[in-house]
Amino acid sequence: MAPFDQSTAAQWHDTAADENEYDVNTTLPISPGVSAANHEVERALAKRRLADSHLMDNSAAHGSSVSPLHEWNTEAESLIVDLPPRVTRRRRGATLHALQEWEGYVAEIRHDDVVARLTDITAGHRYESVEAIIPRSEIAERDAERMVEGSIFRWVIGIERSGKETVSRVSRIVFRDLPRMTQEDYRRGREWARSTMANWT
Amino acid sequence: MLADSAPEVMIVMRIEPDISGVDIVLRGNFNPAILTPAWFAMHGLLPGADETATLDLATPSLVAFSTEWVSLHSTTDQFQVHTQLMPYVRLSDLVLRIFRERLHHTPLSALSINRHIHFRVASPETRQRVGRMLAPLAPWTGIADTLRLTGADSGMLSLTMRQSELTDRPSGGHIDTRVEPSVRVGDGRQGVYVHVNDHYGAVNTADGAEYLLDLLETKFEESLQRADSIVNHVMSLST
Numbered sequence: 001m002a003p004f005d006q007s008t009a010a011q012w013h014d015t016a017a018d019e020n021e022y023d024v025n026t027t028l029p030i031s032p033g034v035s036a037a038n039h040e041v042e043r044a045l046a047k048r049r050l051a052d053s054h055l056m057d058n059s060a061a062h063g064s065s066v067s068p069l070h071e072w073n074t075e076a077e078s079l080i081v082d083l084p085p086r087v088t089r090r091r092r093g094a095t096l097h098a099l100q101e102w103e104g105y106v107a108e109i110r111h112d113d114v115v116a117r118l119t120d121i122t123a124g125h126r127y128e129s130v131e132a133i134i135p136r137s138e139i140a141e142r143d144a145e146r147m148v149e150g151s152i153f154r155w156v157i158g159i160e161r162s163g164k165e166t167v168s169r170v171s172r173i174v175f176r177d178l179p180r181m182t183q184e185d186y187r188r189g190r191e192w193a194r195s196t197m198a199n200w201t
Numbered sequence: 202m203l204a205d206s207a208p209e210v211m212i213v214m215r216i217e218p219d220i221s222g223v224d225i226v227l228r229g230n231f232n233p234a235i236l237t238p239a240w241f242a243m244h245g246l247l248p249g250a251d252e253t254a255t256l257d258l259a260t261p262s263l264v265a266f267s268t269e270w271v272s273l274h275s276t277t278d279q280f281q282v283h284t285q286l287m288p289y290v291r292l293s294d295l296v297l298r299i300f301r302e303r304l305h306h307t308p309l310s311a312l313s314i315n316r317h318i319h320f321r322v323a324s325p326e327t328r329q330r331v332g333r334m335l336a337p338l339a340p341w342t343g344i345a346d347t348l349r350l351t352g353a354d355s356g357m358l359s360l361t362m363r364q365s366e367l368t369d370r371p372s373g374g375h376i377d378t379r380v381e382p383s384v385r386v387g388d389g390r391q392g393v394y395v396h397v398n399d400h401y402g403a404v405n406t407a408d409g410a411e412y413l414l415d416l417l418e419t420k421f422e423e424s425l426q427r428a429d430s431i432v433n434h435v436m437s438l439s440t
Contacts, residue, residue: 093267096286097221101211122211142248154288159217174288177246179297184305 094162096170098122102155104132106147112136114147118155134173143175152176212429216436219386220319222285223425225296225417228311229410233264233275244303246295247271271295293421300414309410312401312417316428317394319383322439325390328382331438332357335380358382370416373402378431395435397428 101121105128108115113135117128136144143153153175160170238254241247247254250268257265265274271292272283284292300307322328336357341348349355358381365375376399383392401416403409 093272093285095218095221097214097218098211098287099213101288122213124211154290156287158287160286161219172287174291176291176294177298178294179301182301182305185301 094160094166096156096158096160096172098156098158100157102130104128104153104155106149106151106153107131109147109149114139116153121154138171139173143173147175152178212426212433214318214320214429214433214436215440216320216322218318218320219392220285220317222283222317223289223292224281224283224313224315224317225292225421226313226315227280227296227300227309227413228278229280229307229309231275231277231280231307233259233277234261236264236273236275236280238266238268246298246303289425290422293417297414297418300410305410307410309413310403312403312413314399314417314421314424314428316397316399316425316432318396318432319386319392319394320436321387321391322393323391327439328387328391328393329356331393331435332382334438335360369420370401371403375400376427378435380435393435393439395432397431399424399428 099122102118103121104116104118106114107117113133116132116134118130118132119125119128120130139147147153153173156170156172156174158170160166160168237259238247238250238256241254242249242251247268250266254266254268257267259266263274263276265272267273270284270286274281274283282292282296300309322331333356338356359379360381361377361379363375363377367374367376376397379394379396379398381394381396382389383394385394386392401413401420403413
């Protein structure tokens with residue numbers, strides 16, 4: 001299966017949400033070297049927009065189609081140029097690259113903090129080796145409302161890059177939304193148990 | 202205790218990437234019309250997505266939207282999710298929940314776990330040196346001048362290496378590693394892009410979808426660890 005090449009990925013990432021969004025469909029009056037006339041141009045533009053809307057209303061009401069431009073022939077009007085719309089450009093999403101990652105589970109929920117047992121993923125551990133006390137303020141509100149003893153999470157500490165200027169060291173706790181056990185899972189489990197028992201009898 | 206999919210020692214890359222991401226791509230039969238942020242929010246797969254997601258396109262044959270941490274793109278025969286924010290395991294969790302809890306009758310025929318990284322090297326000369334290591338000019342002797350391969354902006358544009366004899370998957374699977382100059386970092390002169398495509402095809406059986414989802418669950422982090430070691434090796438060529 002052909003993966004995205006990086007040019008496609010670049011287009012793909014152009015769709016990522018970002019705060020650097022430009023306005024689109026902006027029509028700008030321009031008068032290079034005629035700065036004194038900008039005021040006149042702006043007024044002419046506003047006048048044209050208003051007249052366009054009136055003419056459209058009249059056309060709809062009377063069934064006639066009149067080109068609005070035939071009505072205007074002022075010097076200021078001639079300075080107005082309709083530019084093509086600027087394309088909205090969103091900056092690509094941030095990257096968080098981990099320097100350290102743990103998987104943990106909630107052992108105890110207290111009023112102001114949470115006791116968790118952690119497994120060091122970075123070190124390749126398979127069993128919890130550390131107990132941590134995590135302030136509730138470090139946990140997102142939505143996760144704090146849903147967590148129970150036994151809830152599993154990943155704790156990542158790393159470098160987050162956003163664009164060319166913003167680099168920050170971040171700590172992020174993300175609770176895992178693990179797939180729920182389905183009836184099919186239970187059925188397969190019972191099937192497996194039956195076949196395993198059959199091997200021993 | 203971690204699940205069986207827990208990795209060995211996590212690879213710490215010798216060069217911190219500028220851009221680092223993971224894709225999960227599935228081939229099969231999909232219905233993009235239902236894969237909207239509202240659907241994901243309604244089923245608790247992406248809570249709040251109906252309010253916060255950026256919906257780029259939604260038609261019967263194509264949907265594309267992004268949230269704070271995941272981007273989704275689906276046609277009728279290809280489903281793809283992407284993230285640049287660790288922990289990457291939540292991408293796998295999301296896909297498993299979609300196709301085990303909600304869309305468990307979806308036929309699936311192939312799975313890819315893709316790792317892609319852009320990183321910066323010390324100088325344009327360093328990047329060119331890496332390119333010369335991977336694609337030496339010696340075999341081009343005699344026509345190198347004709348092709349003007351010795352210029353500052355000439356040389357390797359893309360190189361893909363394939364490993365296909367893999368014992369951990371059905372035949373037809375492969376791991377492709379592609380190395381290119383990066384167009385996104387290093388101002389076009391100092392960036393390197395590495396893409397590792399870890400591809401699994403399904404055997405042609407009725408439970409092919411479940412087989413692929415089992416592979417995703419058990420192999421995901423192992424696949425990323427392997428990809429990171431490959432990327433780290435490419436990085437080592439520049440140091």
